[in-house]
Each structure stands twice: as structure tokens, then as C-alpha cells.
Amino acid sequence: MILPKEKIYRYMRHIIMPEISGPGQKTLLESRAVIFARSARPAAPMLYYLVSSGIGHIKCYFDDSAGMESLKENLRDLNPDVWIEMNEFAETKAKSQNASEKISCLIVFGDINFIQNMRNNMNEPFDIDTVSGLQSHHVPTVFAAAEDWWGVIQTVKNPENAFLFSDTVFGNTIISTSPKDDQPVGYWLSCCLAGALAAIESIKLCLNLGNSSENPLYFDLLAMNFEKLKYNIAPPPLPSKQNTDDIIKKLLDSKVLIVGTGGLGSPASYALALAGVGTLGLVDSDCVEISNLNRQILHSTSRIGTPKVKSAEIFIKDLNPIVNVVTYEARFTKTNAMQIIKDYDVIIDGVDNLPTRYLLNDSCFFAEKPLVEAGVLRFDGLGMTVVPKEGHCYRCIFPEMPPAGSVLSCSESGILGPVPGVMGFIEAAEALKLLAGIGNTLQNRLMIFDAMDLDFRITDVRRDENCPLCGENPYIKELAEYETTCDDVSDSF
Numbered sequence: 295m296i297l298p299k300e301k302i303y304r305y306m307r308h309i310i311m312p313e314i315s316g317p318g319q320k321t322l323l324e325s326r327a328v329i330f331a332r333s334a335r336p337a338a339p340m341l342y343y344l345v346s347s348g349i350g351h352i353k354c355y356f357d358d359s360a361g362m363e364s365l366k367e368n369l370r371d372l373n374p375d376v377w378i379e380m381n382e383f384a385e386t387k388a389k390s391q392n393a394s395e396k397i398s399c400l401i402v403f404g405d406i407n408f409i410q411n412m413r414n415n416m417n418e419p420f421d422i423d424t425v426s427g428l429q430s431h432h433v434p435t436v437f438a439a440a441e442d443w444w445g446v447i448q449t450v451k452n453p454e455n456a457f458l459f460s461d462t463v464f465g466n467t468i469i470s471t472s473p474k475d476d477q478p479v480g481y482w483l484s485c486c487l488a489g490a491l492a493a494i495e496s497i498k499l500c501l502n503l504g505n506s507s508e509n510p511l512y513f514d515l516l517a518m519n520f521e522k523l524k525y526n527i528a529p530p531p532l533p534s535k536q537n538t539d540d541i542i543k544k545l546l547d548s549k550v551l552i553v554g555t556g557g558l559g560s561p562a563s564y565a566l567a568l569a570g571v572g573t574l575g576l577v578d579s580d581c582v583e584i585s586n587l588n589r590q591i592l593h594s595t596s597r598i599g600t601p602k603v604k605s606a607e608i609f610i611k612d613l614n615p616i617v618n619v620v621t622y623e624a625r626f627t628k629t630n631a632m633q634i635i636k637d638y639d640v641i642i643d644g645v646d647n648l649p650t651r652y653l654l655n656d657s658c659f660f661a662e663k664p665l666v667e668a669g670v671l672r673f674d675g676l677g678m679t680v681v682p683k684e685g686h687c688y689r690c691i692f693p694e695m696p697p698a699g700s701v702l703s704c705s706e707s708g709i710l711g712p713v714p715g716v717m718g719f720i721e722a723a724e725a726l727k728l729l730a731g732i733g734n735t736l737q738n739r740l741m742i743f744d745a746m747d748l749d750f751r752i753t754d755v756r757r758d759e760n761c762p763l764c765g766e767n768p769y770i771k772e773l774a775e776y777e778t779t780c781d782d783v784s785d786s787f
């Protein structure tokens with residue numbers, strides 16, 4: 295047997311994908327990632343995804359060690375398979391004598407200034423000897439930059455061919471906001487998304503999978519704009535500065551409901567708690583299982599068997615004690631749907647099955663509540679934002695539920711751990727913009743994310759006048775029967 299039984303359960307959603315399978319997961323567990331970051335808190339979302347995916351050996355170097363110990367404890371509880379070292383310089387030097395200790399990938403994570411400084415400290419772009427004592431020329435490197443609402447990700451496999459965004463594109467034109475810990479909301483959102491994207495790129499490097507983003511991928515969460523930057527072509531305009539005090543005030547008074555606390559609900563609640571949303575409502579009837587832990591970063595090994603909403607509450611309260619958490623340990627059904635959503639300003643879809651997705655769309659339409667939607671499968675994600683009476687709904691694009699058995703579920707097809715991370719963080723950004731009344735959302739737009747190419751495509755969609763729910767002559771006039779068509783209702787995405 296390639297992996298022991300417990301590891302097979304833990305990484306089941308990876309193992310059932312032919313691109314990874316048992317041997318691929320074994321390679322991940324034998325891989326080693328080295329991370330440079332300014333401090334633990336901004337890099338935490340990325341570390342949760344690297345650790346839950348099962349990259350076996352993770353070494354971190356932080357300029358500032360604040361928050362490092364408690365993060366390390368949480369990461370160990372999320373996945374005890376992973377050997378985590380933080381700021382352990384002496385040991386690293388001794389270990390580097392051992393030729394078998396090969397680094398699979400290097401990650402430089404921080405604001406633009408941090409990345410530029412890191413590069414200036416290196417003799418050659420990819421010689422990190424002077425920084426860490428590691429013999430590691432030409433290690434494939436992921437650069438991940440997070441700024442206020444925007445960021446850039448780039449994977450550099452071959453330094454001779456690469457142009458680096460930090461000096462070629464942004465170096466002379468951008469003054470970084472040089473984030474410190476009391477940061478604007480948009481910065482924390484960018485740290486989350488940049489972190490999940492960097493985790494995807496690192497896993498792809500370890501497994502030699504897909505196409506790395508050799509051209510820097512620029513993201514703007516305020517406009518929901520994603521572009522691959524090109525050499526000598528000016529970058530798109532950066533998001534305009536937002537009134538942080540005003541946003542924080544609005545968020546404190548806001549209530550967001552997250553239906554499902556699994557693969558999508560975990561990152562969505564993580565980012566909303568980090569941003570300081572006043573009240574988070576969580577709906578889930580499941581208990582934590584080991585097969586959740588390759589991606590559901592709110593849960594942990596010691597909380598296996600605990601109701602997910604309780605496990606999530608523990609995590610959120612630890613991350614940000616000011617957030618008021620309301621839990622509903624129940625299935626979201628036709629009977630309780632309207633009652634639960636009526637108290638909330640924005641609803642987030644973190645469900646794992648189509649019947650509940652249709653139920654959620656229809657109840658939000660009848661209750662006139664904005665709904666942020668996302669779905670994930672394998673290496674792909676899909677997202678949209680629905681504001682009833684102002685634009686399209688889920689049924690405008692997918693009018694009827696496909697018949698039972700015609701659509702593969704996540705438990706049948708698998709899912710790469712950080713993919714729901716990307717989509718859940720996008721959902722959180724959408725909810726925050728709706729609550730604060732800023733930026734452009736995915737309303738009347740459809741986002742398609744492809745992790746294999748690290749590519750985001752956004753197309754315009756519009757309300758369908760023949761929509762059975764929100765069209766001119768709708769035939770759905772109240773909540774209908776929503777049959778369970780998937781087997782995996784017990785395992786949220």
C-alpha cells in the first residue's frame with residue numbers, strides 16, 4: 295500500500311483525482327517548501343492551505359515572530375502529518391549539509407516592498423544561501439504580493455527567462471502601502487486570496503502539474519479584475535483608496551449568513567472574521583470528519599466528531615473575538631430557510647449539493663436578500679453574485695436542477711484543497727463590498743477559475759426574461775420540493 299489507511303482517508307479528495315492519486319499525495323508528503331514572509335498573520339491563510347494539503351515539510355522564516363507560536367499550534371492540529379519549522383535557523387544550517395534535503399519550492403510572501411527587499415538581499419535572484427543557509431540555487435519560486443485590495447502572484451521556474459513583476463512592472467511606479475498589522479480590510483482580503491493562490495502554485499510545482507503562472511497574475515478584488523501582466527506593458531490601474539474607518543463601521547453593524555461550514559464556508563468565514571464583520575451566522579448539520587481536513591481549514595484533527603458549526607465557532611473566536619457567532623446546527627431546508635435568512639444582510643453559499651443551492655437561490659429571491667454564490671470541483675471554481683430584482687439569479691444561468699446522478703459531486707470527483715479556498719475568499723470579498731457599498735461585484739458577471747492554468751475568466755451574464763424564477767412569467771412562485779440528488783450531503787465542499 296502506498297499510504298497508510300488514515301492518510302488515505304485524510305487525503306481522499308486528492309487521491310481520487312487521477313492527476314494526483316496515491317503516488318502524487320505521497321510525493322506531496324515528501325515535498326519541502328521554504329517560506330519567507332514578514333510576519334505570521336498575513337501568511338496564515340497560505341500556511342493553512344499548504345499544511346492541510348499535506349506538503350510534508352514546511353520551513354518558515356518570519357521577520358517578525360509575533361503570533362508565530364499560536365499559528366504553529368493550530369497548523370499542527372490541522373494536520374499532524376506535516377513537519378513545521380518556524381524561524382529555526384541553526385537547525386536549518388545543519389540540515390543543509392544533508393544533500394537529500396531538497397527544496398521543492400520557495401515562496402516569498404508579503405507586500406511589494408518586502409518582496410523587493412528580499413530580492414535585494416539575495417546575491418542572485420534565486421540564491422537564498424545568504425538568507426537561510428540553504429544550498430538552493432534555482433529553486434522554483436512563487437512570489438505572492440498582497441496590498442490593499444490587490445496583489446500579484448508569479449511562479450518563476452526559470453530565472454533566465456523570467457521578468458519579475460516587482461521591479462519590471464511595479465518597481466518604479468508603485469509605492470507600496472508597506473502594510474503593518476493594523477491594516478485596511480482590503481489588505482487582509484488580498485492576503486487571503488494571494489495565500490490560497492500561492493498554495494495552489496506550490497502544490498503544482500511539487501507535483502509538476504498544470505501550467506504555472508510564469509506571467510505575473512494581477513488581481514484587483516475591488517473591481518474583480520484579473521490580468522496576466524506582460525513584459526513592458528503597463529499594469530492596469532490600481533484600486534482607488536477606500537475610506538477604511540467608514541468600511542470598518544459598516545462591517546461591525548453587518549450580519550452575514552454562511553450556509554455550509556466546509557470547503558467554501560471555511561475560507562469565507564475566515565476572511566469575514568479577519569475583516570471584522572459584526573455577526574456571522576453559520577448553518578451546518580455535519581460533524582468534522584478526517585476527509586474534510588485536506589481543505590476545510592476552520593476544523594482540526596482534535597475536533598473530529600465535533601459539530602462543524604461548533605468547531606468553526608472555536609476557530610473564529612480565536613481569530614477575532616469581537617465577532618458575534620450565531621450557530622444553526624441543522625440542515626438548511628425548505629422548512630427553516632426563510633426563517634434563518636430573514637435576520638441577515640448578505641447570504642453566502644457554501645453548500646455541497648445542488649438541491650440546497652437551488653433552495654438557497656429561491657429563498658434569497660423571495661426574501662430579497664443578496665446572495666454570493668460559488669461552486670468548486672476538482673481544479674475549477676465558479677462564482678457569481680445575485681442581487682434579487684437588480685440582475686440575474688442562479689436559475690437565469692442554470693434554470694433547472696439536473697437529474698439525479700447526472701452531475702458528479704466532490705466526493706466522487708475530488709477537489710484540490712486550496713481551490714475552494716480561492717473561491718471562498720472571493721465570496722468574502724463580494725460580501726464585504728455589498729455590505730460597505732464599494733467596488734464592483736460579480737453581479738451580472740460569472741467568474742470561472744481554472745487552477746491548472748491559474749486563470750480567471752469573467753464573462754457578462756444578464757437576467758433571462760424566461761427564467762422560471764425571476765423572469766417575466768415565472769412558474770416558481772414559492773419554495774418548491776428540492777430532492778436530494780447527490781450522495782455527498784454529509785460532506786460539504
Ligand SMILES: [Zn+2]
Nearest residue numbers: 687690761764
Ligand atoms: Zn433568474
